[in-house]
Amino acid sequence: MGPPGSGKSTIAQLLLRLYDYHEGSIRLDMNDLNLLNRKYVRSQISIVLQEPFLYAASIENNLRVGQSQATSQEIEQAAVDACIHDSIKGFSNGYQSMVGERGVTLSGGQRQRVALARALLKVPPILILDDALSAVDTDTEAQILSALKERRRNQTTIIIAHRLSTIRHANKVLMLSAGKVIQSGDHDSLSQRPGAYRRLCVIQDSVQGQIEDDLAEVK
Numbered sequence: 092m093g094p095p096g097s098g099k100s101t102i103a104q105l106l107l108r109l110y111d112y113h114e115g116s117i118r119l120d121m122n123d124l125n126l127l128n129r130k131y132v133r134s135q136i137s138i139v140l141q142e143p144f145l146y147a148a149s150i151e152n153n154l155r156v157g158q159s160q161a162t163s164q165e166i167e168q169a170a171v172d173a174c175i176h177d178s179i180k181g182f183s184n185g186y187q188s189m190v191g192e193r194g195v196t197l198s199g200g201q202r203q204r205v206a207l208a209r210a211l212l213k214v215p216p217i218l219i220l221d222d223a224l225s226a227v228d229t230d231t232e233a234q235i236l237s238a239l240k241e242r243r244r245n246q247t248t249i250i251i252a253h254r255l256s257t258i259r260h261a262n263k264v265l266m267l268s269a270g271k272v273i274q275s276g277d278h279d280s281l282s283q284r285p286g287a288y289r290r291l292c293v294i295q296d297s298v299q300g301q302i303e304d305d306l307a308e309v310k
Contacts, residue, residue, distance in 0.1 A: 092252060092291070093267030099251045101270070103219050106249075108132050137215035139223035143206030145194030150179055151186040153194075153205060158212045169212040172238040174231050175204035199226035207235070211242065218243065221251045229256055236260065255295050264288070 093099050105112055108129045117124040124132065145153050154166050161169075166186070170176035178201055182188040194202040203226050210218060218239075224232050236257070239248060252258050259278045266274035266281070266288045274286050281288040 092258060092264065092288070096269075097267040098270040099267060100221055103138060103221050103249070103251065106132075106217070106219065107136060107138065135215065136217045136219060137210035137213050138219040138221060139203070139206045139210050141203075141222040141225055143194070143202055143223070145190055145197070145202060145205060147190065147192040149184075149187045149189055150182075150205060153190065154186075154209050154212060156209060158209075161212050165212060166208075169208040172211055172235070172242055173204045173208035174227070174234050174238070175201060175208055178204075200228075200231070203227060204231075204235075215246075217247045217249070219249045219251070222253065224257055225253065229254075232256060255292060 104110065105117060106124070108124065108127075111125050119127060119132065119135070146156070151166065154169065155161060167176060170179060179186055179188070190196050190205075194205065197205065203223050207220070207223060224235060227235070232254075233256070240260070250258055250261065255278070258264055262277065264274075264276060264278060264281055265272050266286070268287060274281055274284070274288050276284070282292045283289070
């Protein structure tokens with residue numbers, strides 16, 4: 092976590108070797124990342140972006156990108172875990188429904204969930220979600236995170252997010268500022284420790300409380 096420009100997405104780009112680092116070290120299975128073949132590194136990682144790219148093709152063909160031999164059962168299970176299966180089945184042509192260029196015929200949340208299902212179908216050793224749940228509601232987010240925890244229990248998942256609910260149950264949270272890690276730990280310890288993370292908790296809890304009060308007044 093961290094404010095815009097703190098270096099969150101830069102970490103993801105470094106992990107994908109979109110550019111190389113010149114100081115410090117990143118290691119994958121104890122091997123220096125800069126010395127590993129780029130094609131191999133990218134075969135080990137799937138990334139889902141806040142604004143994912145979808146082709147002007149059927150939903151099924153979009154899901155099969157990079158995993159063309161996947162069975163229908165595997166595709167549907169990935170879609171279920173990404174909480175998009177029911178939406179797809181509700182379309183007139185189901186998984187054969189066509190989406191426009193960049194998925195323009197889908198909502199932002201649907202695009203993100205289709206992209207997540209595509210990434211899960213690959214079963215990557217490392218999954219990076221770069222603010223990839225920002226367009227889904229908190230209930231759907233909770234279902235997705237629960238499915239990820241079950242499906243990827245022995246694999247690495249890196250989540251870049253702005254909402255505390257997204258990373259609340261992470262094994263380790265890194266708080267970044269100006270390209271540096273200023274705090275690290277789990278949610279419980281960081282929320283009790285003076286610093287940027289605790290301030291963020293206070294702000295988001297206050298906003299959430301105000302929203303709930305406003306909704307109660309409407310009812």
